[in-house]
Every structure is written in structure tokens, then in C-alpha cells.
Amino acid sequence: MSRASVVGVGETEYTKRSPRTALQHQLEASLTAIADAGLTPGDVDGVIPIGITGAPVEEYVADFGITDLRFSAVVPHGGASAVGALQLAGAAIAAGLCSTVLVPFGRNTSSGAKAGQRIHTMPQFHFVSEYERPAGNIAPAQLYAPMARRHMELYGTTSEQFGEIAVSTREHALLNGRGLMTRPITLADHQASRMITDPFRLLDCSLESDGGAAFVVTSPERARDLAQTPVDLLGSAMGHPDSPSSITQRPDLTRVGVAKAAALAFEAAGVTHADIDVAEIYDCFTYIVLCQLEDLGFCAKGEGGPFVEGGRLRLGGELPTNTHGGLLSQSHMLAVNHVVELVRQLRGTAGAAQVAGAETGLVTGYGDMGDGGVAILRKGTS
Amino acid sequence: MTEPEDIAAPYWRGAAEGVLVLQRCGNCGVVRHYPRAICSACQSELVEPQQADGRGTVHSWTVTHHAFDPRLADDLPYTLVTVDMREGVRVLGRLDGDTAPAIDLPVRITFAPGLDGTPVPHFVVEAP
CATH class of the missing domain: 4.10.1060 (ZNF265 like)
Known part of the structure; x- marks a missing residue:
């Protein structure tokens, strides 16, 4: 039984070098999501801002004329925060703490520090900052590359298999209409793209982008009276890898946090892998998608390479994945855009990338050094 | 105090x-x-x-071709290795020399100045 429903989604234009601030992106996406739900800004009584660029909740209280904010929180897990916020919003609503939760995100990375600088302002990265950065281990790509390399050495996973993820995700972005990337790529383009930090080539890496995305959560009962087909949260779970603050010290480099969350989320949702019609998988790097597909249980550990081959992740494939173009080719909205896309898919309003008849879907988050979140959603009845 | x-x-x-x-x-x-x-x-x-004994074996690695800090531009490409030390812990550092990294490659630790002069681990391949 669902205890919460997503009733509104919103996105800004996705660009680079935007003249608009992170706060402007957050407010615009939020107002779009609230209007999409058929609500007014003053109806919001809970806010969970996402990410280190998130404006404090006091901004929303003032700007939206919220007279009675009953719930606010921050989920400090980077790219896992959006799924964590969805879970937390559902829990707060089910507990009766509040009725309508806004989850806003927005950023302007063009004017600020790049990811390789940003992470060193975060306390969870302090071991990296103190012991590894001076050796030249600076950016997320470098932190995660040894995870991918170990997987390749143990299981024979190839760069071409990473490339298949880059190519299918780009195909989906071209259908989205909002994607930052507007040219198709081939596997040859992927293989020819410059090496950033082995085994990650440029086309294995996600985008730095500007914009905002937001969603609104309320009770299933209230959702039935609002503007859109509700999308119900069936089950969710968070999980953290061993040695969560140091990848270097992690016993098994090839597993991430969703490995611990997946079974819990499927059990809570009461569905099986075969029920998943569409998946939005956190894709900061191609390999991270492949690793999560294993850790989610769609295939066994080590079989992710062959699993992604043959078009399985493409529209029309067995498990259409990142149907909006993801962080790799649509925009890096910290997976708030993944939640938005899954909601659209389950409403049946995903446009050219619509998975026919999609009723049940899954979204994941991956944050910092592997914190994970999984949420399973289903199209509700109006 | x-x-x-x-x-x-x-x-x-x-x-x-x-x-x-x-x-x-x-x-x-x-x-x-x-x-x-x-x-x-x-x-x-x-x-x-x-x-520590100072000896270990390579667990994984990355070869960096992009200068994430402009001060490292002259070092490119450089290899960062994750090493299983004999004591059961891991250390991340630079791999020196021309030997290609490989899982279980035996290495020994030294230290050399890194960014801001901070001493950082370097590894040299051990003769078999």
C-alpha cells in the first residue's frame, strides 16, 4: 500500500552559462511543479532542499508565502539525496507531520567551482582532501575510476560496454527536447573521445550544467483530488557502502550502497524485477549505471557488461533506462530530473521517449562515495 | 589548557x-x-x-590524463594506485616508473612532496 504520491513535477530550461542564479532555478522549478500539481505555493507545508546549492527553507517560506511550515529536513548524500528526500517526504506525510512536501533543486555550476573543487568543501570527503588530493586524486572521476578498473580486471568488463550506456543515453536525450546534448553519438565516437582518467573517457562522464528541477509529494488520498494522474511511492530504501568515507579502504570496490537497499525496496514495494517497466539509474559515470544494475539484482555481480549489450537499456529494450538522457546527456540535476522523468513515464506523458504501457518504474540515487537510494513507483488511479 | x-x-x-x-x-x-x-x-x-613494512600489492588504479589542478599539468599522464599493504590496510599513491599497473603487482612505498609540499605516497615496483 502506498503511503505517498508524487503529484507535481517541474523543470527549468537546461543550459550552460546561465545568467540565472541557483536560487532562481530552484524557485522557478518549484513553482512549475506546484502549478503542475494544481496547487498554490502557500499549500506547501514541508520542504526538503537538495544539495549543497540548496537555498535554506526560510527562503521558500518567505517567497512562497507559506504561513505554516510543519516539516523541513536536509538529506546529506549528494546524488542519493533526491531519492532520500522522496523517501523522507513519504515518511513525514505518512506520520502526519505535514501534508505537502516540496523537493527543490537548482544550480549554476558555470559560475561556481567545478566538481573537483566542490567535493573538497564537503566534510564527508575529508579523508580524500587530506590524504589523497595532494597526490593528485582530486575529482569524482578519479575517485570512482579504480572501482571501474577493478571490475574490468575481475570480470572482463570493457570500455565498449561503458560506451553502449553512453550511446543509448544520448539517443534518449535527443528525444527529450530538454537535453543539453543535441547530437547523436556512436560507439566509435565514445572510443575516440579523449581519456580523462582511465578507464573513463570524456563520454563516460556526466555534464556540468545549469538549471533546476523539483517535485511535490502528498498523501495518496489528497493526490486523487489534484490535477495529474498520481504516481504512488510503493517502496524505497537507502543503503551505504562499507567504508563510506573512503573508497580506498572499501573491502569490495565493486559494490555500492544500492546493493544494501535494493532488496528492501523491492520487498517494501511488493514487486519483482520483472515488474519494472522503466528505470532511471543515477549516471554520474557510465560504469556507475552498470554497477548499480548488478547491485539492484537485475543481473549478477560481474555480468553487468554483457547485460547492457544488445540494446537492453534502449527504448524498446527489456529495461529502458534513463529515458530522458540522464546526467550524461540531459542535465546534471542530481537525479531530481530522474524522479521527474519517472513520474512523466508513469503518467504516460514522456513524449517521444514514452515507454508504451509503463506502469511500474524504479529510480536510484548515488551520492558522494557510493551512498545509495532506490525508490519504486507505480502509476496510480485517479 | x-x-x-x-x-x-x-x-x-x-x-x-x-x-x-x-x-x-x-x-x-x-x-x-x-x-x-x-x-x-x-x-x-x-x-x-x-x-608499516612498506610492501604491498596493487589492488586497482587509474591513469589520469586531465589536469584537475593546473599545477599537475606537467605530471600528465600520472598513475594513481590503490595498494593492499601487508598490514591489511590500503594506501593510495603515485606509481613511479614505466611498469604498467596490474592487479597483485608487488610494490614498495616511498614518500615525495605533492601539492602544497604535502608528503604523499609513491610506489615503486618490487623486483620479483
């Missing part, structure tokens, strides 16, 4: 002298790295410095 001793001070003193100093739990004897306030196995605060 005295300033609290930085739990990482023995590591940095060792690094400055070119040796790897780990933490050994004074209660249960488990060796740990990176430096932490208490033992992950028994939660004891008791801790002793332990100089």
Missing part, C-alpha cells in the same frame, strides 16, 4: 621522514588507516603508532 593531539600527527611525522606509520589499536591490536579517533573493531581510544 593544552591543545588536543591530532590523531593523524604520527602519520604525518612518518610521512615527512619517508615511512608509512599506521594506527594499531592499543586494546585489540587491529591495524587501521586512515587515522581515526577510535578502533572500528572494539571502539577503544587506545592507539599506538606502528611503522
Whole structure:
């Protein structure tokens, strides 16, 4: 039984070098999501801002004329925060703490520090900052590359298999209409793209982008009276890898946090892998998608390479994945855009990338050094 | 009032002298790295410095071709190795020399100045 429903989604234009601030992106996406739900800004009584660029909740209280904010929180897990916020919003609503939760995100990375600088302002990265950065281990790509390399050495996973993820995700972005990337790529383009930090080539890496995305959560009962087909949260779970603050010290480099969350989320949702019609998988790097597909249980550990081959992740494939173009080719909205896309898919309003008849879907988050979140959603009845 | 001793001070003193100093739990004897306030196995605060053997084997690696810090532009490409030390902990550092990294490649630690002059681990391949 669902205890919460997503009733509104919103996105800004996705660009680079935007003249608009992170706060402007957050407010615009939020107002779009609230209007999409058929609500007014003053109806919001809970806010969970996402990410280190998130404006404090006091901004929303003032700007939206919220007279009675009953719930606010921050989920400090980077790219896992959006799924964590969805879970937390559902829990707060089910507990009766509040009725309508806004989850806003927005950023302007063009004017600020790049990811390789940003992470060193975060306390969870302090071991990296103190012991590894001076050796030249600076950016997320470098932190995660040894995870991918170990997987390749143990299981024979190839760069071409990473490339298949880059190519299918780009195909989906071209259908989205909002994607930052507007040219198709081939596997040859992927293989020819410059090496950033082995085994990650440029086309294995996600985008730095500007914009905002937001969603609104309320009770299933209230959702039935609002503007859109509700999308119900069936089950969710968070999980953290061993040695969560140091990848270097992690016993098994090839597993991430969703490995611990997946079974819990499927059990809570009461569905099986075969029920998943569409998946939005956190894709900061191609390999991270492949690793999560294993850790989610769609295939066994080590079989992710062959699993992604043959078009399985493409529209029309067995498990259409990142149907909006993801962080790799649509925009890096910290997976708030993944939640938005899954909601659209389950409403049946995903446009050219619509998975026919999609009723049940899954979204994941991956944050910092592997914190994970999984949420399973289903199209509700109006 | 005295300033609290930085739990990482023995590591940095060792690094400055070119040796790897780990933490050994004074209660249960488990060796740990990176430096932490208490033992992950028994939660004891008791801790002793332990100089590492210095030898280990490569667990994984990345070869970096992009200067994420402009000061590293002249180092490109450089190899970062994750190394299983004999004491059961891992160390991340630079791999020196021309040998291609491989899982289980035997290496030995040294230290050299890194960014801002901070001493950082370097590894050289051990003769078989």
C-alpha cells in the first residue's frame, strides 16, 4: 500500500552559462511543479532542499508565502539525496507531520567551482582532501575510476560496454527536447573521445550544467483530488557502502550502497524485477549505471557488461533506462530530473521517449562515495 | 589548557621522514588507516603508532590524463594506485616508473612532496 504520491513535477530550461542564479532555478522549478500539481505555493507545508546549492527553507517560506511550515529536513548524500528526500517526504506525510512536501533543486555550476573543487568543501570527503588530493586524486572521476578498473580486471568488463550506456543515453536525450546534448553519438565516437582518467573517457562522464528541477509529494488520498494522474511511492530504501568515507579502504570496490537497499525496496514495494517497466539509474559515470544494475539484482555481480549489450537499456529494450538522457546527456540535476522523468513515464506523458504501457518504474540515487537510494513507483488511479 | 593531539600527527611525522606509520589499536591490536579517533573493531581510544613494512600489492588504479589542478599539468599522464599493504590496510599513491599497473603487482612505498609540499605516497615496483 502506498503511503505517498508524487503529484507535481517541474523543470527549468537546461543550459550552460546561465545568467540565472541557483536560487532562481530552484524557485522557478518549484513553482512549475506546484502549478503542475494544481496547487498554490502557500499549500506547501514541508520542504526538503537538495544539495549543497540548496537555498535554506526560510527562503521558500518567505517567497512562497507559506504561513505554516510543519516539516523541513536536509538529506546529506549528494546524488542519493533526491531519492532520500522522496523517501523522507513519504515518511513525514505518512506520520502526519505535514501534508505537502516540496523537493527543490537548482544550480549554476558555470559560475561556481567545478566538481573537483566542490567535493573538497564537503566534510564527508575529508579523508580524500587530506590524504589523497595532494597526490593528485582530486575529482569524482578519479575517485570512482579504480572501482571501474577493478571490475574490468575481475570480470572482463570493457570500455565498449561503458560506451553502449553512453550511446543509448544520448539517443534518449535527443528525444527529450530538454537535453543539453543535441547530437547523436556512436560507439566509435565514445572510443575516440579523449581519456580523462582511465578507464573513463570524456563520454563516460556526466555534464556540468545549469538549471533546476523539483517535485511535490502528498498523501495518496489528497493526490486523487489534484490535477495529474498520481504516481504512488510503493517502496524505497537507502543503503551505504562499507567504508563510506573512503573508497580506498572499501573491502569490495565493486559494490555500492544500492546493493544494501535494493532488496528492501523491492520487498517494501511488493514487486519483482520483472515488474519494472522503466528505470532511471543515477549516471554520474557510465560504469556507475552498470554497477548499480548488478547491485539492484537485475543481473549478477560481474555480468553487468554483457547485460547492457544488445540494446537492453534502449527504448524498446527489456529495461529502458534513463529515458530522458540522464546526467550524461540531459542535465546534471542530481537525479531530481530522474524522479521527474519517472513520474512523466508513469503518467504516460514522456513524449517521444514514452515507454508504451509503463506502469511500474524504479529510480536510484548515488551520492558522494557510493551512498545509495532506490525508490519504486507505480502509476496510480485517479 | 593544552591543545588536543591530532590523531593523524604520527602519520604525518612518518610521512615527512619517508615511512608509512599506521594506527594499531592499543586494546585489540587491529591495524587501521586512515587515522581515526577510535578502533572500528572494539571502539577503544587506545592507539599506538606502528611503522608499516612498506610492501604491498596493487589492488586497482587509474591513469589520469586531465589536469584537475593546473599545477599537475606537467605530471600528465600520472598513475594513481590503490595498494593492499601487508598490514591489511590500503594506501593510495603515485606509481613511479614505466611498469604498467596490474592487479597483485608487488610494490614498495616511498614518500615525495605533492601539492602544497604535502608528503604523499609513491610506489615503486618490487623486483620479483
